[in-house]
Amino acid sequence: MLDLALDETKKHGAERINRIRLLLGEGGSVVPDSVRFYFDEMKQGTAAADAELEFKTVPLKIRCPKCGTEWGLSPKGDCTQGPFGPEMCACNAGGEIISGQELLSESIDVD
Numbered sequence: 281m282l283d284l285a286l287d288e289t290k291k292h293g294a295e296r297i298n299r300i301r302l303l304l305g306e307g308g309s310v311v312p313d314s315v316r317f318y319f320d321e322m323k324q325g326t327a328a329a330d331a332e333l334e335f336k337t338v339p340l341k342i343r344c345p346k347c348g349t350e351w352g353l354s355p356k357g358d359c360t361q362g363p364f365g366p367e368m369c370a371c372n373a374g375g376e377i378i379s380g381q382e383l384l385s386e387s388i389d390v391d
Contacts, residue, residue, distance in 0.1 A: 285388050294390035297328040301387045307340035307380035340380030346373035
């Protein structure tokens with residue numbers, strides 16, 4: 281991620297990176313504090329030396345492939361699609377993840 285941001289900075293003739301905004305999926309296994317720790321270590325001596333990371337959470341959404349019903353997680357981490365269980369809707373067809381596993385750069389602020 282840092283290398284890509286540095287490459288884009290050079291490509292556009294900027295001298296430094298101020299902020300990198302990341303989209304982080306709620307259902308992924310990425311821990312923001314770990315990403316920030318390694319970013320802070322790796323950015324030293326680069327155009328991103330003073331840059332900050334900003335995280336935006338993308339909600340986990342699951343869709344039934346049969347009827348199109350969508351569900352996700354409640355603020356407490358429990359599935360909220362109704363009385364049918366966390367993996368399926370009323371038609372019992374399972375589900376496919378449609379969002380919530382992202383780890384993407386949304387934007388890079390540079391000077």
